[in-house]
Amino acid sequence: MRSFKYYTATSWEDAVATLGKYKNAQIVAGGSDVLGWIKDELTGPGAPLADVLIDIRTIPNTSYINYDATAGLKLGALTTLTTVAESSDVQKNYPGLATAAVSPASPSIRNVGTIGGNIMQRPRCWYLRGANFPCYKKGGDFCFSVTGENQYHAILQGELCYIVHPSDTAPALISLNATANVMGPNGAKQIPFDQFFIGPRTNVLKETVLEHNEILTEIVVPPPAANTKSVFMKVTQRGVYDFALVSIAVAAQIVNGVWQDGRVVLGGVAPTPYRATDAEAALKGKKIDANVALQAAQDTLVKARPMSQNAYKVDIAKNIIVQAVTSLVS
């Protein structure tokens, strides 16, 4: 591993100011993603290797879970995935999020990996994670996946770059209509997670709207409306310790088996967590059964544009939408 400078931040403002000072600085939370990135020497014309790491674990009061029935859930960005998954408040009120938080990686990674880091983690495209591929996302002028090995790549909304968003918690948070609290040079602001992630056409060098010197500080999830049910499912090759081939988070208010309102969000299929609005529209007001769910799945996946090796993911996505949606009424 190459050498880097290491700062311990004392406050969000301190971290933001230090980030502003160094062009190639990066935040380190649990370090489970960012250190791997540096070890693998992943750098390119638009993606310099971090030479400064700013540790935000040293900022006081950044790891917490607060729940109350009117304000909803507040998660400090530095809360570990394990803590989120094991919280009884989360389990009781947001089962989809609890499942999503226990789904990434292994217990040891979840014990250090933070919810903020999980949302902000970089994609796993194996060309991106290989040192010798100067692709678009590293500031180069080529996407190796288009003519190369793309069995794990995007089936929806790929253009320029065909990564899939790797986070398990992000689809769950979007399905629950959560909001990000962000600190930047001009102070704090709120961004709904629905608008937090950006595709390659907007900016291929990053995956979120956050600027270099902006930090995710807190995650806020509104209290669940009456009759809300939520679920998270994930299809992997191995039983555990595997990124999603396809994942899905669904949260909906269901009364007497009828879908009142809700969200369907897919992971592992597109460069951002994919909000399946076509599915949501197809489900709205319907009594949920396998046929209705299948219609929702089909409406979503007519838009799929699989690459040379990943058409199988369309089948998985279709089947898992049906499974997840029908599970809410079974």
Place this chain on the structure above:
Amino acid sequence: MPAAKSYVTPLDYEKMTPEEREWAVLTGRADLDRAMKEGTPRSTTPPASPPAQPSADYAVVGKPQKDLEGYRIVTGKSTFTVDVYLPDMLYVRVLRSPLPHAKITSIDTSKAAALPGVYGIITYKDIPAQVLAGLKPVMASEPALVGDPIAAVAAVDETVAEDALNLINVQYQQLPFIVDPIAGAKSGAPLALSNLQSNVSGPDFKVVRGDVNQGFASADVTVEHTVNTQDQQHVALEPHIAVARWDNDVLTMWTSSQYTHAIARIVAATLGMPYSKVRVISAFTGGGFGDKTAVYPYHLVAALLAKKTMRPVRYELTRLDVFYEGSHHFQVVQDIKLGFKKDGTLVALQADSTARLGAYSRGSGLAGDTLSGARLEYNIPNILLNGRGVITNTSSAGARRSVGEASGMFALETLMDVAAEKLGMDPVDLRLKNINETGDPESKLPWTSNGLRDCITNGASAFNWKSRWQGWANVNKGAGPLKTGVGFMALASNKGSKSPPMTAVVEINVDGSVRVVQGAAHIGGPQRTTFAIIAAETLGANLDQLSVSEPDTAFTTDTGIVAGSRATKSVGSAVKAAAEDARAQLLGYAAAKFSKDLSRTVNPQDLAVTNGQISLQTDSSVKPITFADAVNSGFIIVDGQQVPAAATIIGRAVVPPVTQYAQQTYAAAFYEVQVNVQTGVVRVTDAMQIHDVGKVINPLQLTNQVHGGSVQGTGFALTEDYIYDTATGIPVSSNLDDYKMLMINDVPKITALFVESNDAVGPFGAKGIGEPAFMAAAAAISNAIYYAAGIRLTSLPMNPKRVLEALKA
């Protein structure tokens, strides 16, 4: 019928690297070639094997024994090479080629050399042309794969060394390259190395038996398919590592190795030193699976940088370094065809195998190994086998828990299943009908033993095959998205043979303790425990009297490689013979002592040794004596006379190779899978392997070997895939996230059962297990997937992509 002509094209041993010769020995090819060359075997009736004693008569053999080293290992007190840190040690990092094929046009290390903390740098300019690691360049001037070493830096720590690598400026001239072996074999394909005439390496491997055309003409049923198996990585827990130190002209090297003596021998020869001046130590080896059998560039990098800097250096490869520099289980593309009579009798086999050799493997031997099982498992009068190796710009092909046989067995045993359906036969019955129980048709040598029939029948009844497999009418009959099915395969393997060198020493000391001196790696077998059991049983000693030496070329003899599933049979044979020698001497001491104490003549043959006690069989009133009593007495009987003797006993053995038998191991495997037809995910839900191990030496560790083998075999079948990007020649699944090893949740209940066929040459009738345990999985899983979901998968791994694509086809 005219006498069928039958031959195997012999390998050219002169042209082989030491590494390749090692494999030829391990894979039984050397035995076969020798037998073929010598013509008719010396005797057609095999020498009678000593009748095995019933298990109950053994005091130690056959009883479950924990690894004698287990406590040290789990408490962190055992010294693996990764634990070796020396005073003043420097750390090495290596710059590796980003291109699959290129020529270096310039290389400038001056900036790196000027970095504080950097003590030495080597590039190809510092390496004499003859200094190679096998065929691998220590430092490449014409890199022939992504990851070939370009420059090595020794510095005060790894971070400084890596910063230094970044300051090295290399200019390359890119050359054409080839990744795919089928494309590479075509004329006009880019050459993988500029000095090659063709990527096809050496003459084809060829076996002809009978007349294959006539055979197929006479067949009632013919089946064929094409099988593509992937590159697989070993992923030993301990990475490849070498720590080197020079004391004047003596080089000491600690390395994680399966064969210290070969490392010492080859490092010495390569550096032009006497063998006696290179000392190699591998006290414990954290896994190898075939990839730690040879000298690799990293060994020589460590030796040369230690010499250059006059300080000890340590080069611990990163996982990516291991993936690049190590040798892999290699991709093989096989076309295979079988012909049967209506009643299931096999009449013809034709198979063609193309192996991807990578940049630095040579010959058709590896392709030949994939065809070995097909040649020997069943009685087939007409055979035509062809194999070739194709040199490519990928990491080298090599030994990996079966070399090529796992791929060959996958091709054969899935096709046997296809045939069984076409013939309307139970796949178990089809195998039973065709087993070759006689011997090797080409060398004409009889088997040392063949327990395949028992493996199959015992397994079928233990697995309840007759009720779990419900006939071919019930393929894909499950309702719902989760389909369950069972599958079966049989297995014959040339691994697990007794092969030279086989030497050992057994010492009995004044205090009665016994030390086995041997140089085999302790690598999970656990070999030292096996040797202790064998020596204890032979001597009549208690297991706690035993200790076994750690591999260190300064103190042990060359016991041979721990690979090819040979340690129990080969090293074990030597240990047994040395223990017999020591026992004979011990009885001499004991007879002298009894004679003296009783004032009458006692002969060694009057004595019995059990549980560490030597007793007079002819007179139970005489109190038995201990080993210590005997050795301490200081006299032995020579020609009936008492003669003073040293207070230590040294038994030794150099065991000759086996020339009168052909050696094979056998197994049957029964697997149950669950196929999710909505997601394509396959889970193994039940696994049973039944192995002919000749004789069970230690049931506990044998079972462990089957567990490990089944897990690795299932990974080979379902998830592990070392994928190259063909456009750039760069491997993409070169990390442990994308290279998918199974996790413990993926492991079902595994049942290990054993058949004792009493091998004619193994110690106590034992033979090997390591590789067969790995091979006895993939075909059974593929057959089970077919039974569950009606899809035949002939490419590995059988991942969701392949499952869903097949379901749609």
